[in-house]
Amino acid sequence: MSIDVLSPLRRRLRLTFSGQTDGVPDWELALEDGDDAGFFAPDSVTWRVHSDMTPIMGGIRALLTQALHPGVLAGVVDHSHYREDPLARLAGTIRWIFTVTYGDTAAARRASQHVRRVHEAVVGQYVDGRGIGRPYSANQPDLLEWVHLAFTDAFLGSYEYVRGPLPASDADAYVAEWATAAKLMGVPNPPTSFAALRERMNAYDDGARLSSGPRVDDVVGFLRNPPLDPLLVPGYRMLFAAAVDSMNDRYLxxxxxxxxxxxxLPLPVRPAAQATLAVVGRALGATGPSEAAARRRLARLRAL
Structure with missing residues (x-):
């Protein structure tokens, strides 16, 4: 009888990402339902990037990047319980990303509308990089856009950091494809090429919209050492180091x-991150439950 040495790691990873140790969450199984193929095909760059293990690292990089906008950061600090229950926010974000990626178009729209309804209560005041007080709402187009830009940049950048550079046409395709998610969330005119993504992100660094400060330091400290299961801490620290290593000097x-x-001497972070994600992939399996459910729907619809 063989011993599954990765079973403890698998249980803890499942608890971290889905909130349960056994079985598949109902929302993932529901991705098998639906009447169309969804916004993204199995041969899309979006499926290639999101079905990889690199979005785990990408999520860390995205949170660090998002924290640079004081309006976005104020919404998280003032209205979420990320310190008391950090996994709940993570699970909600994963659910939205995977539903938009793998669900049919109706499921993707419902998931996005749900997030926008939650955002309606996220309002308040923040101080911008020039010290000027400003009102914010989580559904403001500029805040939604920065969150989208950060996710797109982080997921694409993390994939290329770990797996190697994509052809320019594939990088452009990913940005153009994932612009669909931005439109579902109410972002007007999202970038549709890698060059446009870089240009749009650079425009935010105008002295007011991106800034550092005590609040940023506090969130960075939390992301550096979140309250994870001890079994996951070494791997997380390696992926945090990789997320940092992959970012540009200005953001750092x-x-x-x-x-x-x-x-x-720089430490060999990239190969260590590759090894970490290989172990995670071995524990969780080559095909995730969301992708598997989507493939069953596509087979039923004869859309594969």
Whole structure:
């Protein structure tokens, strides 16, 4: 009788990502239902990127990038219980991303409308990078856009950091495809090429919309050492280091983060991250439940 040495890791990963240790969440099984193929095909770059293990690292990078906008950060700090229950927010984000990626078009729209309804209560005041107080709402187009830009940049950047650069046409395709998710969330005119993504993100660094400060430092400290199961801590720390290593110098300066090094010598973070994600992939399996459910729907619809 063989011993599954990865079983403890598998249970803890499932609890972290879905909130349960055994079985598949009902919302993932429901992705088998529906009447169309969804917004993205199995041969899309979106499926290629999102079905990989790299979005785990990408999620860390996205949260770090999002924290640079004081309006986005205020919404998280003032209206979420990320410190008391960080996994709940993570599970909600994963549910929305996978439903939009793998669900039929009706499920993707419902999931996005649900997030927008939750956002209606997320309002308040924040101080911008020039010290000016401003009102915010989580459904403001500029805040929604920054969240979308951060996700797109982080997921694509993490995939290329771990797996190697995509052809320019594939990078453009990913940005153009995932613009659909932005439109579902109410983002007007999202970028549809990699160059446009870079240009749009650079435009936010105008001295007011992106900033550092005590609130950013606090969130960075939390993301560096979140309250995870001890079995997951070594792998998480490696992926956090990889997320930092993959980011541009300007954002690292604002976040007050440095790439891992031993004195003047950089540490080999990339191969360590590749090994970490390989173990995670071995524990969770090659095909995730969301993708498997989508493939069953496509087979039923004869759309494969």
């Amino acid at each position: 300066d604002l976040l007050r983060l440095r790439r891992s090094s031993l004195g003047p």
